[in-house]
Amino acid sequence: MNISRSVNARFGWRLKFNSGVVPLIIGISILGGWLLVAIFAPLLAPYDPIFQDAAVRLKPPSMAHPFGTDNFGRDVLSRVIWGARIDLQIATFGVVFAFVIGTTVGSIAGYYGGWVDMVLMRLIDVVLAFPFLVLMLTIIVILGPGLGSFYVAMALVGWVSYARLIRAQFLVLKNSDFAIAAVSLGYSHKRVMFRHLLPNAILGSIVFSMSDAVLVLLNGAAISYLGLGVQPPTAEWGTMIAEGQGFITIGWWITTFPGLAIVLLAMGFSMLADGLGEILGVRQ
Amino acid sequence: MNSSVPLLEVNDLVVHFAGSTMGLFNRSDQTVKALNSVSMTIRSGETLGLVGESGSGKSTFGRAILRLGELTSGSVLFDGVEVANGTSGDIAWLRRETAMVFQDPYGALNPRMTVGDAIAEVLTVHNKIPTAKLNERVQELLALVGMDTELASRRPADLSGGQCQRVGIARALAIEPRLIVADECVAALDVSIQGQIINLLIELREKMKLSMIFIAHDLAIVRRLCDRVAVMYLGRIVEEGPTDRVFNAPCHPYTQSLISAIPEIDPDKPLPEQLLGGEPPSPISLPNGCAFHPRCPIAQDKCRDSPVPALRGEDGHLSACIFSSESIFPQPT
Numbered sequence: 001m002n003i004s005r006s007v008n009a010r011f012g013w014r015l016k017f018n019s020g021v022v023p024l025i026i027g028i029s030i031l032g033g034w035l036l037v038a039i040f041a042p043l044l045a046p047y048d049p050i051f052q053d054a055a056v057r058l059k060p061p062s063m064a065h066p067f068g069t070d071n072f073g074r075d076v077l078s079r080v081i082w083g084a085r086i087d088l089q090i091a092t093f094g095v096v097f098a099f100v101i102g103t104t105v106g107s108i109a110g111y112y113g114g115w116v117d118m119v120l121m122r123l124i125d126v127v128l129a130f131p132f133l134v135l136m137l138t139i140i141v142i143l144g145p146g147l148g149s150f151y152v153a154m155a156l157v158g159w160v161s162y163a164r165l166i167r168a169q170f171l172v173l174k175n176s177d178f179a180i181a182a183v184s185l186g187y188s189h190k191r192v193m194f195r196h197l198l199p200n201a202i203l204g205s206i207v208f209s210m211s212d213a214v215l216v217l218l219n220g221a222a223i224s225y226l227g228l229g230v231q232p233p234t235a236e237w238g239t240m241i242a243e244g245q246g247f248i249t250i251g252w253w254i255t256t257f258p259g260l261a262i263v264l265l266a267m268g269f270s271m272l273a274d275g276l277g278e279i280l281g282v283r284q
Numbered sequence: 285m286n287s288s289v290p291l292l293e294v295n296d297l298v299v300h301f302a303g304s305t306m307g308l309f310n311r312s313d314q315t316v317k318a319l320n321s322v323s324m325t326i327r328s329g330e331t332l333g334l335v336g337e338s339g340s341g342k343s344t345f346g347r348a349i350l351r352l353g354e355l356t357s358g359s360v361l362f363d364g365v366e367v368a369n370g371t372s373g374d375i376a377w378l379r380r381e382t383a384m385v386f387q388d389p390y391g392a393l394n395p396r397m398t399v400g401d402a403i404a405e406v407l408t409v410h411n412k413i414p415t416a417k418l419n420e421r422v423q424e425l426l427a428l429v430g431m432d433t434e435l436a437s438r439r440p441a442d443l444s445g446g447q448c449q450r451v452g453i454a455r456a457l458a459i460e461p462r463l464i465v466a467d468e469c470v471a472a473l474d475v476s477i478q479g480q481i482i483n484l485l486i487e488l489r490e491k492m493k494l495s496m497i498f499i500a501h502d503l504a505i506v507r508r509l510c511d512r513v514a515v516m517y518l519g520r521i522v523e524e525g526p527t528d529r530v531f532n533a534p535c536h537p538y539t540q541s542l543i544s545a546i547p548e549i550d551p552d553k554p555l556p557e558q559l560l561g562g563e564p565p566s567p568i569s570l571p572n573g574c575a576f577h578p579r580c581p582i583a584q585d586k587c588r589d590s591p592v593p594a595l596r597g598e599d600g601h602l603s604a605c606i607f608s609s610e611s612i613f614p615q616p617t
Contacts, residue, residue, distance in 0.1 A: 176391060177386045177387075177388055177391040177392040178391060178392055178393055178394045178395070180347075180352055180384075180386075181384065181386060181392045181393075181452075181455075182394070183352060183379075184350055184352055184379060184382070184383065184384045185379065185383070185406055185409070185455070185459060186376055186379030186380055186409065186410065186459070187405075187409055188409075191409070195405075196394050196397075199394075199396040200394070200395065200396055
């Protein structure tokens with residue numbers, strides 16, 4: 001109840017304690033754990049992640065190298081630990097820009113309606129008409145490989161989901177009494193939209209952004225796998241899987257451990273999304 | 285303020301909502317005729333009760349005159365200024381001079397904002413008070429509506445319906461309006477709380493010289509609170525006059541049946557046998573002539589055949605029944 005009160009006092013979100021608590025706690029623990037790993041990577045990693053030691057190429061897991069070594073003799077555990085930095089960054093920036101753009105566009109479309117809504121919704125239709133991956137790849141190829149291009153692509157492609165979620169909420173909320181009250185009190189459109197409607201509309205998007213982070217993470221891995229994202233020798237889980245796949249029959253550990261890392265981080269986001277949705281009463 | 289100009293003058297206000305049922309093959313006219321040529325005057329300091337069944341256009345009227353809904357035609361003069369097709373500057377001015385109190389006390393408040401913040405917001409947006417005195421003024425307003433000032437840090441969900449409605453009134457008063465539109469503002473409350481809120485409104489009206497449009501379907505409350513009453517039926521005013529005269533000597537058969545349907549506390553007094561039957565016709569296809577004739581106990585052929593009867597009468601007591609000058613009603617004793 002103490003948690004409930006303080007969160008309620010801070011955000012005005014009424015928490016219902018039920019089946020959502022367990023996934024929420026697990027999700028926060030996993031993400032918190034990865035965050036600590038990322039922050040303290042220099043202390044935790046036993047070796048330099050890009051140091052190549054020809055003497056220990058393709059060694060299976062052992063006491064010296066718990067996750068084994070890859071074909072260049074690099075320590076896989078160290079690379080997984082350093083990879084957390086890049087992959088957390090991918091999950092965060094891949095979502096944040098899309099979230100901000102989508103929320104703004106969705107608010108404007110839902111609030112003003114009419115031709116503004118028409119134009120913005122047709123724009124969304126255009127983006128949705130392209131297959132997600134094809135559009136993303138096209139943008140990255142045009143801008144040139146690299147994480148910067150990846151973030152731009154995720155923002156340009158990913159905002160549509162947020163825009164549609166927020167717009168649908170706005171369509172309902174703008175006819176509610178408190179919105180009409182705000183208008184009748186002479187508040188500006190900006191104030192009504194962002195101070196009154198948005199705080200009530202955004203919960204669903206916050207929950208969705210957690211599941212979206214999983215998708216972004218996997219996309220980031222896929223892009224790196226295709227050689228369009230993080231460039232070698234930087235340690236990143238998707239890149240590691242791509243590099244290790246040629247040795248899958250003789251060195252399963254090179255691909256398996258970064259794969260498990262992706263799964264674990266994705267699970268953290270997914271659990272957090274589930275727990276948040278359950279507790280905040282948002283149905284997806 | 286010019287005292288010879290009425291605070292609010294509404295002339296021939298029409299609000300029609302375009303129908304949304306546009307099938308592929310049948311495009312019938314589905315226009316909902318919510319308000320049909322409504323005229324009304326409210327003087328400064330006066331409280332007007334607006335009564336009628338659900339769907340009679342009361343709330344549409346309340347929202348239309350505050351420009352919270354679209355108007356089809358007609359004029360709305362607030363303090364002599366035309367606001368029906370006014371500039372955005374005129375509308376902004378209207379918003380600073382008027383306020384609305386809503387039916388659902390919880391729904392009218394932003395659930396994510398403390399009630400203190402909600403009141404403070406009005407004061408800051410309209411620069412009513414220097415920031416240093418903001419808290420003091422919020423406390424003052426809460427005290428004015430009889431709220432414990434400690435509740436300022438609560439959110440609507442932590443308060444009762446009556447408390448929320450007091451906050452709604454305090455927020456309306458924060459703007460220092462000259463006209464308040466109260467849309468069924470006690471209908472969602474318990475009877476004892478209703479009484480408290482009504483007394484609060486009466487007290488505030490005296491103290492602040494407010495004009496009020498009180499929209500309600502509870503006639504007993506209207507009788508207690510209002511100087512004048514207007515009775516609406518299917519988007520038209522069918523009777524209008526000073527409260528005591530309308531209640532004691534109703535001229536329109538619709539008003540008559542509404543008043544006779546007020547339940548009495550005395551269990552020995554039976555309800556009248558001739559209660560109004562049926563439901564009002566659809567506002568999409570209004571009946572010819574007097575819109576009330578399909579349900580009227582005294583309707584004759586000419587009620588259907590003649591044009592819509594105009595409001596007429598003397599000494600400010602007007603009625604829209606073609607028989608209203610012929611005294612065929614038994615006057616209640």
